Structure formats: C-alpha cells, structure tokens
Amino acid sequence: MTNWTLFAPELFMLAAAGLFFVLSLSRPQPARDYAVARVAAAVGLSLTAWAVGAEGVLFAGTYRVDLFSQVFKVLITTGFFLVICLCAELSGVADKRHSEFYLLLAVCTLALMLLTSCVHLLAIYLALELSSYSLYILVCLRRGREKGLESGLKYFIIGACASALMLFGFALLYGTGLSLHLADLARELPGRIHEPVVLIGFVLGLSGFLFKIAAFPFHFWAPEVYEAAPNQAAAYIATVSKAGGIAVLMRITAAAGAGGDQLVGFLMVVSVASMTLGNLAAIAQQDLKRLLAFSSVAHAGYVMIAILSFNAMGLSSGVFYALSLLVMKLTCFMIVIQVSSGGSNIKINDLAGLHIRAPVLAAALMLALFGLAGIPPTIGFTAKLLVFTAAVESGYLWLVIVAMINVVISLYYYLQVLKAAYFLEPKESAPPVRVPASLNFLALVLIFLTVAAGIYPRPFIAAAQAMTFGIIG
Amino acid sequence: MPGASVISETWLWAGWAAAAAPFAAFVLILFLLRRRPGAAAAVSLAAVATSMVFALCLLVCCVDMETPLRSVVTWMISGDTVISAGVHLDGLSLLMLAVVCGICLLVQVYSLGYMAGDPGFARYYAFMSLFAGAMIFLVLAPGLVQLYIFWELVGLSSYLLIGFWFEKFSASRAGKKAFVMTRLGDVAFLAGLLLLLVRGGVMDIAALSNGAAGLSSGMITVSAVLIFGGVIGKSAQFPLMTWLPDAMEGPTPVSALLHSATMVAAGVFLIARMFPFFSQSDAAMTFLLAVGTVSMLMSATMAMVSRDIKQVWAYSTISQLGFMLMALAAGGYFAGVFHLFTHAGFKALLFLCAGMLIHAFHSNDMFVIGQGGARGLKIPMLCMAVGAAALSGIWPFSGFASKEAVLATLVSLENPAWLIAGLAGVFLTAYYTFRLVFIIVFPAGRGQTRAEDPARGVAYAYGAMAWPVILLAFATLVLGFLAAPIRHWLAAGAGAHEAVHGPAWLAPLSLGLVFAAIAVAWVEFGRKNASQTGFVERVRVVAELFARRWYLDDIWGWAVSRLLDRGAAEACRQADNRVIDGFVHSLAGAAVASGRVLARGHRVMIQARLMIMFAVVFGLTCIMLIWG
DSSP states (O other): OOOGGGGHHHHHHHHHHHHHHHHHHSOOOHHHHHHHHHHHHHHHHHHHHHTTTOOEEETTTTEEEOHHHHHHHHHHHHHHHHHHHGGGGOTTBOGGGHHHHHHHHHHHHHHHHHHHHBOBHHHHHHHHHHHHHHHHHHHHTBSSHHHHHHHHHHHHHHHHHHHHHHHHHHHHHHHTTOOSBHHHHHHHHHHHTTSHHHHHHHHHHTHHHHHHTTOTTSOTTHHHHHHHSOHHHHHHHHHHHHHHHHHHHHHHHHTTTTOOHHHHHHHHHHHHHHHHHHHHHHHTOOBHHHHHHHHHHHHHHHHHHHHHTOSHHHHHHHHHHHHHHHHHHHHHHHHHHHHSSTTOOOBGGGGTTHHHHOHHHHHHHHHHHHHHHTOTTSHHHHHHHHHHHHHHHTTOHHHHHHHHHHHHHHHHHHHHHHHHHHHSOOOTTOOOOOOOHHHHHHHHHHHHHHHHHHHOOHHHHHHHHHHHTTOOO | OHHHHHHHHHHHHHHHHHHHHHHHHHHHHHHTOTTOHHHHHHHHHHHHHHHHHHHHHHHHHHTTOSSOEEEEEEEEEETTEEEEEEEEESHHHHHHHHHHHHHHHHHHHHHHHHTTTOTTHHHHHHHHHHHHHHHHHHHHOSBHHHHHHHHHHHHHHHHHHHTSSTTSHHHHHHHHHHHHHHHHHHHHHHHHHHHHHHHTOOOBHHHHHTTTTOOOHHHHHHHHHHHHHHHHHHTTOTTSOTHHHHGGGSOHHHHHHHHHTSHHHHHHHHHHHTHHHHHTOHHHHHHHHHHHHHHHHHHHHHHTTOOBHHHHHHHHHHHHHHHHHHHHHTTOHHHHHHHHHHHHHHHHHHHHHHHHHHHHHSOOBHHHHHHTTGGGOHHHHHHHHHHHHHHHTOTTSHHHHHHHHHHHHHHTSSOHHHHHHHHHHHHHHHHHHHHHHHHHHSOTTTTSOOSSOTTTTOOSOHHHHHHHHHHHHHHHHHHGGGHHHHHHHHHHHHOOOOOSSOOTTHHHHHHHHHHHHHHHHIIIIISTTOOOOOHHHHSHHHHHHHHTGGGHHHHHHHIIIIIIIIIIIHHHHHHIIIIIIHHHHHHHHHHHHHHHHHHHHTTSOHHHHHHHHHHHHHHHHHHHHHHO
16 A cells, blocks of 8 residues: 655645646746746645655655655755746746746656655666756757757767666666665675676666766766756756755665775775866866856765765765755855846856945855855865765775865865955946845855854754665665 | 753753843844944843843852753764853853943943944944953853853954054054954963863863863973963963053943953953862962962053053053962962952943043043043042042952952962062052042142133033943942852852951051052142152153063064064065975966866867766776776
8 A cells, every 4th residue: 555645745746847737838928937836846845844754665665765865855845946946037048938947847856856765776767867858958948049959969968878877787787686676785785796797787877876966977968068058957957956866876875885895996086086177177167157067076076985985974974965065056056147147157257246246145155165165164164074074984084185185176266256256346347236135035044054054063964864874774 | 850950941041142142232233233323232232231131130040059050062073072062150150241241231331422423333332242242152151162262252352342443543553462462372272272172182161170181280281371371361461461551542441341341351260260170280370370470560560650541540450460360370269250350340440430531531641631620520530539449459449358358368378479479569559549540639730720611521421421430339339248148159169268368467467558558649649739750750760661561562572573574484485485386386387277178178079078988987897896
C-alpha cells in the first residue's frame, strides 16, 4: 500500500507543471504567469517544509523519503521559490514563452526532488535525465535565439555523452552481479570496489553527477551555458540544480563505504583539477556570468573534497556547503539580474559604482563574494572550514593545502568584482538600478543568513549531522 | 526544584536582555534614525534605562545567591576546545552591571543638555549605546574569549567617541593614540589568551580560577603577566598611560563615562574577575603591585602642575586606578572592587561638574574658569566640592571608606614601602584636588570687581545637566556606608577574607595627611594674596618633568620614529620591495597568464571537448587501476 502523503510535495509540483502547461496553451499574459508561479512556488515550499519529518519507502523500495531527502527538497524548493522571485522582469525570455519557462522550471524542480529520494540506480538515471532535459530547453529560451540555441545544443550533446558513460557504468556494475539498489549496493560494494570492472563501472557511473555539478572534465558546458542562458535560468542552474546534484552524489558515494584507494585517487584528481582549472580560468573572465560559471567549477572541486573524505564529517560538511553555495550564488545572481537591463549579460565593469546605485545590493554582493572566497565571518568561511576539517580528519592534508592555494587564487577575481562595485566611479550612461522594496528585503534576508550562519553555524551543522546519519538505509 | 529553575531562567533572560538592549538601540539608530536626533536619543535612553531596570531587579533578587547563575551556549568547537558565549551572574558582575548601567544612564541624560544642537547628535547616541552594550557584555562574560571580543569592542567605541569631533585634528589624533596604545597592551593580552588556550585548553573563567586547567605555576605567571599587559593598556597604567589625558579631546560626558564605569574600569574589572586565577602566582601579583604603585605616584605628580581641569581629573583617574590595582595585587579583593565602585561614582561626578563649567566658560583652563566667576554657579561648585572631598578621602564621603580599605590591605603586607607609597599617594591626591578647587573658588585678584555676570551664557538646558550631577553627589554621600553589604555580596564569589579596617592609627594618620595637604594647598592657592604657584612649580626642572609627563611621550615618540619607522619598517620595506614583491608579482603574473590560456582553451569546438572528456575519464581509470 503506497502512502501517497509522503509523495505530496512531488505531486504538487507535478500539478503545478500541469497548470503551467495549460497556461502555455492560452494567450500569453506575463503578469498572470508570474503571479501564478509565485503562488505555486510558495505553496510548494511550504508543502515541502511541512513534510520534513516524513519517513518511508515508496514504489517497491526505489523511492526513500528520509530526513536527508526532505531537507534537500526544502533547499531545492527554497531555491526554486527565490529564483521565481527574481523573475519579476523576465525580459531575457520572450513574453509568449513565460509560461513555458515556468513549466520547465517546475518540471526540473520536480525532477531534482525525485533525484534526492531515489535509491535505485535506474530511477536515479531517469530523474537525472528529466531534470537535464528541462534545462536543455530552458537554455534555448533566451530571446534572440541563435546563441542560446547553440549553447543549448552543446549542453545537450555533452550531457548526452555523460549520460551514456553513466549508463555504461551502471551496466558494468549490473553485469558483475551487483544490485542496482543502493541499500544492497552499500552492503556489497565496499568489499568489491578493488575489482577492476566494479571500479570502472562505479567511476563511469559517477559521470552523470559530475556533469550535473560541473566538475572536471564534465564542466565544458558551464561557461557557455551560463553566458547564453536567460539570467534567471542561469541562476537556477547554478544553485538549485547544483544542490540536487550534490545530494545524489553524496548518496551514491556513501554506498562505496570507505572508498578504496583508487576511487579516492580518482576523485582527488577530479577535485584538484576542477578547482585549479576553475579558479585560474575565472581570472581571465570579463563577463560576470562566465566568471560565476568558472567559480562554480572551482566550488565543485571543494565539494568533491567533502565527498572524497568518506567520513561522517565529510557528509555533513557537504550538506552545509550545498546550503552555503545556494545562498551565496543566489545573491550573486540576484545582482546580475537586477543590474542587467533588458535581460542582457553584464561585464564586471558594469557594476561600477553599485554601492551608490543600490547600496543594499552592493552590501549583499560584498558578503556573498566574501563567502565564496571563504573570508570570515560568512557562511562560506564556515563551509570551507568544515570541508577542510573533514579532509584533514581523513589524512589528506596536502589536498587541503592545494585547496588553500586555490582559495588565495580565487580571492583575486572575487576582489576584482568587488573593486568594480565599490571603487569604480559609475559611468554617466549607466542605467539606474531599480530595486523594488521586496528585493531589498530579500537581499537583507540573504545578508542575514550569510552572516548568521557564519557566526553561529551550530544549528545548521547539527541539522546536517542528523540528516546524513544513516544516509543509506 | 522546577520552580527555582524557572526563576533562575527568568533572571538569565533578564541578563541577556540587559546586554542586548543597547546593542539593539545601536543598530536601530545607525540604520534608521541617523537623521532624527530626537528619536535617536529617546531610543538610546530607553535602551539603557531598560538595562538599568533589569540590572536593578537582578541586583535586588539575585545578589544573595550562593552559586553563580550561568547561561552558556556553545559558540564554537575546535578539536577538544569548546568556546562558549553567555552570561554569568554573580555578586561582582551584578554590582558592576548596576554601576555601568547607572552611570551610562546618567551620562546619557546629561548629554541631552551638553550635546544639544551638535550636528552629530544621533551618531553620538549610537556610539554611546554601542559603548554601553559592549561594556555590559564584557561584565557578564563567563569566558575569556567573549570578554576579549567585547574588550576590543569597548576599545573601538571609545576610539569613535574620543575622535567624535573628527574634523578637529587634535581630536582624531587623540582617538588614534588611545586606540594604538591600548591595542599595544591588547597584543600582550591576546598572546596570554592564546597561551592559556594552547596549554590549558580552557577559556572559561571559573574553570581557570579553580585550577581545572592544570597549568604549571610558571605558565600561570607568564600568562598572567601577559594578560596584565592588556590591563595596563586599558586602564592606562605605566608605561602606557599617556593616552588617557589626551583622550580629553572627546566631549566631556564621554570622558566622564570613559573614566568611571567603562573603558578604564574594564582593566581593573578583569583583574577582579580573574582574581583567584591571578592569586595563584605571587610573582605576577608583585609585578602588578609595582606597576600600580609607579603609575599611582607618577600620575599624581603630573596632576600637580596641570592647568587644564579635565587633565587633572584624567591624571587622577590613572592614579586612582593604580590604587585599585595595588589593592587587588596585595590581595584585597573587596578593597579594590569597592574602590572601583566608589571611584566610578565620584569621578563621573567630577567630570560632569567640570563639563558644566567648561560649557559655561568655554575654556578648560582652571584659572580662566576661576576668574570668569565660577563660584557663582552653585550646583556644579557644590557638587564638585563633594566629589573633591570624596576623591581626597574625607569622611563621610565614599572615597574615605574605600581608600581606608585599600590602605588596610597595604598594611598587611610585609614590606612597609608599599604602605608608605600609598600614604604618599593620599597626600598628593588631596593636594592636587584642593589646588584645583581653591584656584577655581578663590581666583587671584578676586578683590576686583568682576566684569561679567557669572550666570552669563548659562542659557543651556541646565536641568538635564544638573539632575545627574545632583544624583551622583547623593550617591557619593551614601555609597561609603554600603561597604558592609557590598563586601558580603562580593565575598560569596571570591571567598576572600581581608581586613576592611586597618589598625586604629591608620584612619587618623591618613586623614591627618589629607588635611595637611589641604592646608598646604590653602596656603599656596587659597588664602588672600596667595602666590598661586605650587611648591613644585618653584623648582623649574621638576615642574618641567611633571608637566612633560616624565617625558614618557617623548620616549614613545622616539621609539616609534627611530626604531619602528626608520629601523624595522624601513628594513621590511626594502625586503618587501625586492624579495616579496618580485616573487608575488611573478606568481600573480603566472596565474593570470595560465588563466588566459585555460580560458582560451574553453572556446574550442565541441568535438575536442568531448574527446578530452572521454580521454580523461578512461585515462584516469586506467591509471588508477595500474597504479593501484
């Protein structure tokens, strides 16, 4: 007997997607679509928050509702709600496409929610594809289609290749007689991870998730997609979709037990390459969204450190890192969206004089950049501290040192952005930044979160520990 | 007992609220009320009054409890070390809380009159709230880390207030001087703190005091002396004393606050708070005794020659703080803390009276004030006389009781030199105090007719300034008789049982010295046709020595300019230019160049990207398999 109440948030998101589908058939009315989207996202968020304590197993054991998945669902719907809040001026997308835009966002959110709960490799694969396909189309929705279409196609091709690798890996695992069910896998895998076929299967199986969080070498889509996607869609990809990717990656790697030298070695190379490449390439960027894309690649590297530590601390720090990324990246994209006029892309220098044009946004940007660079007392500092502590606990001191060097490199380009916002004189021709009161309020909330979780992170850490305890049933 | 725990819970909440209210006012004023001076003052006053009410409730209800109440939340865990934040309520912190809140409240009321019409009125009240909040959290701190954080915050807010009129060069310079000199001491404090953390792993004051950290005696001495460094900076003791007289550049109410219950009191409070810990090391206590004595005598001599009314009180603050440190170092826990309380009362009183005179006569020079006809202003003059009598230690004013307790502790020491130094200090204190009083009350040439009416220009909000002064004068009268209950409350915390009254000859002797000093001052400054030059000023070299502050400023100036600026800084600059800059530049260049190359690499065709993707994944797995 299936307990459908456990599935209520997902069902609601499905219904919301259906509603947008109906709306997309009628005459386009952007204001109506926006209002509906906000209500839907708010209801979805409260429904997910209500379902936090739920526990249970659905659909013949392939779908597990536990604290880990429920909290990640809250993160995902929160991100979804905030991205919707930033859609007041969705000028990067043609008016008649707005309802489709919300439809795809809702479907993707649904897919990411499923992703956090799936405990069967095939179900995970399906959820991952569903979320990716909606994103491929979202990228193409950019007004003035050519560039968006090209990047969307590239995104699709790289994603399809990554999926192919992943499916191949799953097939190898299945071929060696392993179960595709995570709980069974967690029992058998730690003993057999040293077998070549199992190792290759597992590593290839990770491809799809590495693609999702834009880790090396599956990061090639990130800069172009960020640049070409509508700003709001880019914000969604950078925050919500990352959180879903981190969640599923943590669940899968947790099945590998203590890891095994070769797997850890592989993940280390991925981690070091991601952060070094991301940070170095970000230095040379002028377009703010491209810069944020490379910074995402670098942060994927830091997240990998948490994952490859293969200890309890690593898991909880990974959750905390996902939260911090969500808060900080969302703040950055809020500034991108508000400063850009007509949904265009902005260069770093377009931020000139932001502290006069929009003081609250500038302060939020400053704290978010400090957080991304890991400067105390921000949430980003605490997140990095936790991740590095986890790595040291597992004895990977040199990895932490490499990461520290990377943090220093990253400081360079984050401060470049900050310099533009605070020390450059605004251009005469710079269009005014209109910030509605609600967004100022949102910025203040984000500032508060950034600082509060940096100074007093204990409740968040405690929650993360509770979530990751018994992550594999 | 569930009932008792509910009640103690309530008290702890009251403690939290008392501390949080001024901070809330600070944030509110800074962000919302900067252009509304009236509302800002109202918010600030309401906040500090709230704190005051909570403090009084706590004092009435909790001061008798046997064990301290604590509410602690874990702030940070690093390895085995737990760093906590919270409130700690016991006799000492509650009394201090009441004193801090009371004086902050009175000073803020007084400021309504004194600062009226100042363009930075709202900013002033914002900083005042910050000051009060930081000090309250410092007083309630259960652990050293919290204490240190708010210790620095107190320093920061005093910097902001001393340099409040920042458009005045001397004011901003005095603010900087205060900040840098106290920071110098704080470096030592921080070093001591880290030493305790590394060696003992405990930051809780109670745990440190009962020896739970298991530190060796040598380690206790070293860390105690380092922590004294912070006290020396904060409480303006030798050799970091010269920032305090310069801090007069701030508005006078700020000086009153700075000199009585907040900034400088923090140093003495720290010693009292950690008294059991420091008592474990005799060497450290002797060091403290010496520092206190030297500062006490040295600054008393400086006060003998100054013409600036506020500076005299400033030197006297240093001197009285030296007294407190002497008492504490000699083992007189109650004597030191009691003198801290009484001093807070009468020193605030003296500064606020001085502020009224300065406000009326637009001059800091006591001769000018005297000739301007200050004796016509009845309230400030009477109250100042009360404060001066208390400062000199005349019965029945509060200073008498506390000073007698201090001297009684000094009597119990083996070496009589300390007592003699203390008595000399008593004599000098009475002398410079009444020198100032006589100069103002009996100005030279008083036989002549005064050109102007004394009440001239007193058209300010007299009431706002007069009432706090009268209340403080009343407190000065009463506080001396509260010695017994205060001693009882404090004893619960420290368990110190020292003499309050010395041998029978002590009180007459000290009173005799006081009256002798007053007589000397009368002969030189008070009587008709007095020359109005003190005996010190007749010897030019000594007068010069005292007036130049024993050349301490010159020594510091030389040290900074020669050793730091030209020596160390220059060497560092050279090294920086040649070695570090060159290295860093080439590193940064390499990073940027490789970034460009990598970024260009990301613009290749999709086929190449997919090739790289597959190659890396398969290559890596193969390498791992072979290598593993």
